[in-house]
Amino acid sequence: MSDDPRAVRPSIAAMTESAAERFAGRVAVVDGEVRLSYAALYEEARSFGAALVADGVEPGDRVGIWAPNGREWIVALLGLYQAGAVLVPVNTRFKGREAAEVLSRAEVKVLVTVTDFLGNDYVQMLAGADVPLPDLRTIVVARGRPSGAGVAWDAFLARATEDGLAEVDRRRAALGPDDTSDILFTSGTTGAPKGVVMTHGRTMGVATDWVAMTGLSEDDRYVMVNPYFHMFGFKAGILACLSAGAAMYPQAVLDVDAVLALVAGERATVLPGAPTMYHAILEHPGRGRYDLSSLRVAVTGSADIPVELIRRIRDELPFSVIVAGYGLTEAGTASSTAPDGDPGTIATTVGRARPGFEIRVVDGSGAQAAPDAIGEIVLRGPTVMAGYLGDPDATAEVLSAGGWLRTGDLGRVDERGCLRVVGRSKDMFIVGGFNTYPAEIEAMLLEHPGVREAAVVAVPDERLGQVGVAFVVPRPPAPSAAEVIAWCRERMANYKVPRFVELIDELPLTASGKVRKTALRERAAGRATT
Incomplete structure (x- = not known):
């Protein structure tokens, strides 16, 4: 195969095989004391794929991963593709019901999860979600204390057989660029999450273009803070490194x-x-x-x-x-x-x-x-x-x-x-007939020496229709709300100036680092002047 990381390969499974050939002895994953070469990563992925085969997973079946960044996430991801399965990642900040609804909608057959992330036992959270999961037949516990409803990671990998390994090799050869590779659910910050269906060709295109954009190479060492359930961590992270041969350093938080x-x-x-x-x-x-x-x-x-x-x-x-x-x-x-x-x-x-x-x-x-x-x-x-x-x-x-x-x-x-x-477009609001864009006001607020972070939302106003509310995370010495408003009046058109400023310790964020403006709107609702 070509050594060009942007060379077209039929599937992510084939790209994994190619990486093992091109970068065999190079470090692929460093997770705590564990260091895996690309050759060793490929063999672990094949074993995981063969274990899925033994579990009855067929090509096109969905496999979920609800876990923080770590070696097992990478192995499970690359392994499920060896079995011809489809990835369904789940946001690590979801509660049990939110996760169960994603797993139900995607008809996930096997779930890889953990029982001890940030004090949460995801297996127990699912059990208490009161959402039927008729398709889910196996839960693999990648890390954490044993769970009665789950199979330990090592025990699951031990299900791999020689026949299963031969089957994953057949399935890898059969996968093409138009086969479904992943279903990522949108963040839901502006409505109910939607499952975004992608194919192997599309997803590999994201990864290889990221390599071209950054100049990522086999000499790079990539610290991975972006969560793997998000496109940034999964496609511009794991798969970009796989394409270029870079070393991956997953960070759970x-x-x-x-x-x-x-x-x-x-x-x-x-x-x-x-x-x-x-x-x-x-x-x-x-x-x-x-x-x-x-x-x-x-x-x-x-x-x-x-x-x-x-x-x-x-x-x-x-x-x-x-x-x-x-x-x-x-x-x-x-x-x-x-x-x-x-x-x-x-x-x-x-x-x-x-x-x-x-x-x-x-x-x-x-x-x-x-x-x-x-x-x-x-x-x-x-x-x-x-x-x-x-x-x-x-x-x-x-x-x-x-x-x-x-x-x-x-x-x-x-x-x-x-x-x-x-x-x-859903964030834009109209103040006295003027279109007002929160991002523009936020960028200007960050020029204030006492403002570390800022987010702006709108509330109804009897005279102007809507006005802005700014939530500000200050840096010491913290300005007062009145001082921030006065500063804005000197630098912004009047309709852009937030009518209210609230100083807070931190902005509410999704796990992928986006500001949860729905939460801020709820908090600001009491300030409406209608």
């Missing part, structure tokens, strides 16, 4: 001291993450104790990357490559800044369309928006989803026959052809 110590001890080179991770690192009082000079690649992505955050990453951390990207579960990474982009472009835009992608900004009628005007971002490209699981109506609402995806995000394209995301 964001422990800034542990991450910084790992970077220094292992000479890590790649540290992508949500904006909140970089905030935490930049604000860490002991950052100067660690040698971070090996770091070379930073990648962050969000609908509302703060301008000031990008500036601080560039000025205060040693990264030589800083990329701001725009992606979503339904499409993968659609745009990015160039690795050698100028600071202004990286700080204020998410760059240009990735190879094979087309991006447009359209007005309410669906026509191309005027230059530099704000409109909805629509796009099409090689990694756009096949559709939503079991929901043709929802699919038709966002995905046209011509392959154009309505993202629900608002943006503008500047004179250089670079995209700037200004927020979610």
Whole structure:
């Protein structure tokens, strides 16, 4: 097979086999005291696949993973593909009922989970969820104390037989780029989660393009804070490393001291993450104790990357490559800044369309928006989803026959052809007839020396229709709410100025680092002036 990491291979299972051939003796996974080579990782994956075969899993069956980042997650992921199965990851912050509903909707047959993450026993949480799971027949406990309803990890792998290994080899050879690879459920921050169906070809496209975007190589050591149940951790993480031969360092939670110590001890080179991770690192009082000079690649992505955050990453951390990207579960990474982009472009835009992608900004009628005007971002490209699981109506609402995806995000394209995301269409609010975009106000608030983080939502107002409420995480010496409002009045158009400011210790976040604005709207509801 070709040594080019971007070479087309028929499936993720074939890409795993190729990685074992190309990078056999190189380190693939470092998890605590465990170090696995690419050859050893492949053999563990084959054994897991053979155990699934012994369990009765057929090609196309769904296998769920509800567990934090770790070696077992990687082995289970690559192993289920050896058996021709489909991945259904589950958010580690879900409660039992939320997880059970995802498993039920996806008709998951086998679940890999844990019994001791952040004090939670997921097996017991499922048992108490009161949601029927008629398809779920086997629970594999990857880590934690034994559970009466589960099979221990080692015991499950011991089910692999020579016949099972021969069968996974046959199934791997039969898999093609149009076979379903994964069903990721959206975060549900703006509604009920939807299952996004992807194929092997689409998912590998996300991974290999990420390699091209960052220059990831077999010499890189990648610290993985982004959760694997999310596209960023799974496709731009595990599969990108698999494609390039990079070493993976899974982190179950964001422990800034542990991450910084790992970077220094292992000479890590790649540290992508949500904006909140970089905030935490930049604000860490002991950052100067660690040698971070090996770091070379930073990648962050969000609908509302703060301008000031990008500036601080560039000025205060040693990264030589800083990329701001725009992606979503339904499409993968659609745009990015160039690795050698100028600071202004990286700080204020998410760059240009990735190879094979087309991006447009359209007005309410669906026509191309005027230059530099704000409109909805629509796009099409090689990694756009096949559709939503079991929901043709929802699919038709966002995905046209011509392959154009309505993202629900608002943006503008500047004179250089670079995209700037200004927020979610559902987040936009109207103050006295003026369209107001929370991301724009949040970015301006972060320029205040006493503001560490900020999030803006709207509440009803009798006179103006709606007004903004800003939730601010301060840095000492903390400003008062009145001081923040006065500062905003000097720098923003009046309709943008938050009418209320509340100082809080931390913003509510999803496990993937997004601000849970539904929770903030509920908290702000009492301030409505109607």
